[in-house]
Amino acid sequence: xxxxxxxxxxxxxxxxxxxxxxxxxxxxxxxxxxxxxxxxxxxxxxxxxxxxxxxxxxxxxxxxxxxxxxxxxxxxxxxxxxxxxxxxxxxxxxxxxxxxxxxxxxxxxxxxxxxxxxxxxxxxxxxxxxxxxxxxxxxxxxxxxxxxxxxxxxxxxxxxxxxxxxxxxxxxxxxxxxxxxxxxxxxxxxxxxxxxxxxxxxxxxxxxxxxxxxxxxxxxxxxxxxxxxxxxxxxxxxxxxxxxxxxxxxxxxxxxxxxxxxxxxxxxxxxxxxxxxxxxxxxxxxxxxxxxxxxxxxxxxxxxxxxxxxxxxxxxxxxxxxxxxxxxxxxxxxxxxxxxxxxxxxxxxxxxxxxxxxxxxxxxxxxxxxxxxxxxxxxxxxxxxxxxxxxxxxxxxxxxxxxxxxxx
Numbered sequence: 001x002x003x004x005x006x007x008x009x010x011x012x013x014x015x016x017x018x019x020x021x022x023x024x025x026x027x028x029x030x031x032x033x034x035x036x037x038x039x040x041x042x043x044x045x046x047x048x049x050x051x052x053x054x055x056x057x058x059x060x061x062x063x064x065x066x067x068x069x070x071x072x073x074x075x076x077x078x079x080x081x082x083x084x085x086x087x088x089x090x091x092x093x094x095x096x097x098x099x100x101x102x103x104x105x106x107x108x109x110x111x112x113x114x115x116x117x118x119x120x121x122x123x124x125x126x127x128x129x130x131x132x133x134x135x136x137x138x139x140x141x142x143x144x145x146x147x148x149x150x151x152x153x154x155x156x157x158x159x160x161x162x163x164x165x166x167x168x169x170x171x172x173x174x175x176x177x178x179x180x181x182x183x184x185x186x187x188x189x190x191x192x193x194x195x196x197x198x199x200x201x202x203x204x205x206x207x208x209x210x211x212x213x214x215x216x217x218x219x220x221x222x223x224x225x226x227x228x229x230x231x232x233x234x235x236x237x238x239x240x241x242x243x244x245x246x247x248x249x250x251x252x253x254x255x256x257x258x259x260x261x262x263x264x265x266x267x268x269x270x271x272x273x274x275x276x277x278x279x280x281x282x283x284x285x286x287x288x289x290x291x292x293x294x295x296x297x298x299x300x301x302x303x304x305x306x307x308x309x310x311x312x313x314x315x316x317x318x319x320x321x322x323x324x325x326x327x328x329x330x331x332x333x334x335x336x337x338x339x340x341x342x343x344x345x346x347x348x349x350x351x352x353x354x355x356x357x358x359x360x361x362x363x364x365x366x367x368x369x370x371x372x373x374x375x376x377x378x379x380x381x382x383x384x385x386x387x388x389x390x391x392x393x394x395x396x397x398x399x400x401x402x403x404x405x406x407x408x
Contacts, residue, residue, distance in 0.1 A: 007120040008145030018117035064117035078235035130253035146261035159231030328358035
């Protein structure tokens with residue numbers, strides 16, 4: 001679909017499942033590309049090009065807070081961390097979502113599969129991503145990672161304990177590590193002089209090898225994924241769990257909804273991934289149609305509705321001024337179709353019954369503006385085709401006759 005939104009409670013295993021999904025999709029895309037290459041080799045072509053490779057059907061991207069270097073402290077709204085006016089504005093979290101939204105929008109297209117790993121706990125945020133995917137006419141789906149609150153809390157507490165243990169070890173090993181580094185520098189002083197002589201050659205070799213590795217991994221978003229996940233502060237974790245909004249498969253922005261729970265084994269995980277692949281690039285992929293309100297209407301060769309309305313009413317006013325008698329009163333015959341003389345044979349002509357006094361341009365323009373204001377709601381009736389102008393002329397003539405009759 002090309003947008004796969006991963007959601008769930010904090011520390012519920014979202015990143016682990018998102019990486020598994022990324023690896024699964026990468027393998028499927030690699031297999032599909034290999035099959036295309038094999039078919040291209042088997043199919044004879046008049047001018048084969050050995051250097052031409054088939055274009056991959058999809059590009060794969062992985063986006064998360066880690067890849068964008070977004071700290072988890074941006075979600076911390078506890079009173080101890082932020083004052084009341086800052087918590088109400090919630091500026092840090094809004095900036096983080098803006099960064100994620102910009103990253104998704106840059107790569108999202110019908111040919112790009114985007115795996116978005118993150119909390120994604122606000123239904124309004126998921127709706128915004130759904131609208132962005134629909135705007136580029138590509139589908140989206142939601143993968144919910146199910147885990148109990150107690151289990152997810154235990155994972156976060158274990159990470160907090162591990163972080164505290166690492167901090168204590170670094171604090172204890174700090175002085176001894178500094179002394180060992182100073183002793184090592186004194187012992188390695190003669191070796192450093194020898195290395196300085198051969199340094200230019202090594203620098204050139206290292207630069208060439210580094211550029212080669214950069215070219216090999218330039219398009220791989222997985223290189224930016226950090227394997228060490230930081231914990232949430234206890235108050236921040238409780239707040240995020242309280243604010244989490246479960247996805248609802250009955251809503252269009254949360255459907256189709258796929259679910260993986262903590263206890264699912266490899267077979268069940270692969271079955272769910274197969275369903276996602278079928279929705280992404282298989283036969284189950286649906287064609288996304290834009291909203292009717294956002295579809296640009298095809299313009300008739302004669303112009304759109306407002307243009308036709310203005311043109312026909314102006315023409316009738318002009319003909320009345322040209323054909324009315326100098327003494328006023330009488331009737332004025334008008335053609336049903338513009339640019340055709342009255343009595344040309346194309347249907348019965350329209351007749352305007354003038355009042356006893358001569359009608360001036362200001363009065364006709366006032367009636368015309370009132371008629372246009374009443375009929376502006378007909379935007380979108382271009383499908384009536386040639387009948388649009390004829391019906392507008394007939395309606396405007398009837399409106400003038402009623403107005404002249406009331407004025408006496």
